[in-house]
Amino acid sequence: MVYVLHGEEEFEKSERLAELRAGVSDDPSLIGLNVTVLDGRETNWNEIRHHCDTPPFLGEYRLVVVENFFSRGAGKSGRRARGSGAQTADAEHLLAYLPHVPETTKLAFLEEDRLPARHPLLKAAAALGDDARVERFDAPSPRGDELPRWIGRRATRRGVKLGAGVAQDLAAFIGPDLRLIDSELEKLAVYASGRVVTREDVRLLVPYAQQANIFDMVDALGHRKTREAFRLLARLRKEGAHPLYLLTMIVRQHRILLQVKELMSQGLDKNAIASTLGLHPYPTGKAMAQARRYTPAQLNRIYDRLLETDVSIKTGQMDANLALDLLVVELARL
Numbered sequence: 001m002v003y004v005l006h007g008e009e010e011f012e013k014s015e016r017l018a019e020l021r022a023g024v025s026d027d028p029s030l031i032g033l034n035v036t037v038l039d040g041r042e043t044n045w046n047e048i049r050h051h052c053d054t055p056p057f058l059g060e061y062r063l064v065v066v067e068n069f070f071s072r073g074a075g076k077s078g079r080r081a082r083g084s085g086a087q088t089a090d091a092e093h094l095l096a097y098l099p100h101v102p103e104t105t106k107l108a109f110l111e112e113d114r115l116p117a118r119h120p121l122l123k124a125a126a127a128l129g130d131d132a133r134v135e136r137f138d139a140p141s142p143r144g145d146e147l148p149r150w151i152g153r154r155a156t157r158r159g160v161k162l163g164a165g166v167a168q169d170l171a172a173f174i175g176p177d178l179r180l181i182d183s184e185l186e187k188l189a190v191y192a193s194g195r196v197v198t199r200e201d202v203r204l205l206v207p208y209a210q211q212a213n214i215f216d217m218v219d220a221l222g223h224r225k226t227r228e229a230f231r232l233l234a235r236l237r238k239e240g241a242h243p244l245y246l247l248t249m250i251v252r253q254h255r256i257l258l259q260v261k262e263l264m265s266q267g268l269d270k271n272a273i274a275s276t277l278g279l280h281p282y283p284t285g286k287a288m289a290q291a292r293r294y295t296p297a298q299l300n301r302i303y304d305r306l307l308e309t310d311v312s313i314k315t316g317q318m319d320a321n322l323a324l325d326l327l328v329v330e331l332a333r334l
Contacts, residue, residue, distance in 0.1 A: 002098055004125050006071075006111035007137035011178040013110065016135060017065065020108055025059040034062040040069030040109075045094035052097075052105045063106045069094070070121055071113040095124045098132075114138065139176040147171040151181060158182075160189040161196045169202050175281055214249045215286045218257075222293045226332040233328060243320035244313065247327075251306045253287070258299050260284070261291040302331060 003020065005013050024034045036051045048066055056062040070091070101107050114136060115122055125132040140147040148167040155162045174181050184206050188197045191205055203213060213236055220228040236246055256277065263273045274284040291299075309327050312318045318326075 001103075001106045002101060002125055002128055002132040003106065003108040004111070004115075004121060004132070004134045005108060005137065006113065006115045006134075008112065008114060009137040009139040009178065010112075011182065013137040016137075017108065017110065020063055020065075020106060024056075024061050024063050024106075027059070030057065030059050033057045034059050035065070036062070037065045037067065040066045040071075043069075045090050045097065048094060048107075049097055052101050052107055055102075056104050061104055061106055063108065065108045065110060067110045068112055069109060070115065070119070071111045091120070095120055098124050098128060101131075139178065141176070147176055150178070151185070154178075154182060155185055155197075158185055158189060160185055160192070163196045163198045165199050166197050166202055169199055170206070173202070173206055214246075214253055215283060215290075218250065218253050219286070219290055221328065221331045222290050224332050226329060229328050229332055230325075233324065237321075243324055246324060247306070247310055247313065247320075250327075251303075251310065254299065254303050254306060256283075256287050257291045257294065258296075258303060260287045261294065261296055261299060264288060264291060305330065 005016055007013065021031055021035055024031050034056045038048060038051070043066065048064065051062075051064045054062065098107075109121065111121075122134060125134050140150040148171045151167040151170050152162065155167070170181055170184065174184065187205055188201055191197075192201060213232060217229050217232040217236070220226075220232060233246070237243075256279070259277055260273055263276060268276065270281060270284050270288060273279070273288070274281050277284070279287075294302075305327070309318075309323050313320045313323050
């Protein structure tokens with residue numbers, strides 16, 4: 001049996017590979033003895049054939065995994081991958097061998113790239129009929145409802161009940177990182193302990209959601225919504241955030257606004273800014289929207305005022321909570 005697992009989404013692809021590994025034997029001690037993983041950029045078709053032709057050890061099947069034989073990039077030796085693969089003798093021999101893979105071997109190609117429909121490997125797999133499986137793994141689009149729907153299905157699979165808006169919040173705060181989403185769902189499930197997960201749970205436990213509270217407060221300040229800013233500040237305090245932590249996060253956010261403002265003036269888009277600053281796309285987009293409401297001079301004045309507040313708290317000149325309250329009022333009036 002030949003498997004072709006291709007596409008850029010690694011999380012579900014790794015889960016599928018784990019299923020193939022588990023299917024090698026009912027005895028966990030024999031799985032490692034019957035699984036071979038080869039770097040496709042380093043190996044050759046003779047080595048692949050050798051492992052495929054080797055009978056399984058005390059088991060029904062053996063699994064041979066070949067990673068990135070046809071995908072772009074370079075292996076450990078720096079050798080480039082084979083592009084389409086059809087032009088090299090090595091790839092031609094391998095494709096010709098596929099109909100002769102022993103029944104006791106499962107040969108799985110893991111390709112980090114999405115292979116085009118006319119790729120020679122996909123054609124060869126199609127020619128095998130029921131003796132081949134081709135599975136493509138694409139990350140759900142962060143736009144529209146595709147990612148929230150995936151989150152809903154994943155939650156159902158985990159037995160987690162999500163309240164209204166929770167899937168949308170997770171999609172917005174985390175983006176299409178399926179492994180991280182799954183990890184956060186597991187954490188939320190443990191915390192909720194059988195009850196429905198709420199949006200408040202997400203804001204309490206998910207790191208990006210906690211940052212979003214800071215972004216929302218800064219956003220309220222930018223719109224001069226003093227009452228809303230105080231409401232959000234009260235929520236953060238209720239969640240146990242220390243005043244110095246809150247000030248640190250506010251300072252960090254305005255430092256990001258300064259950096260984003262500068263990069264926007266250079267013509268960079270959201271993805272380029274996120275990559276340059278090492279930020280997640282969600283907070284980057286929020287910061288870009290906020291930065292448009294300020295001039296560079298205003299941001300520099302705010303940043304100076306934040307540092308003054310930091311000094312006054314740390315030197316004992318002013319109570320931390322009072323200093324934060326006064327800062328919120330001043331920033332909202334700016």
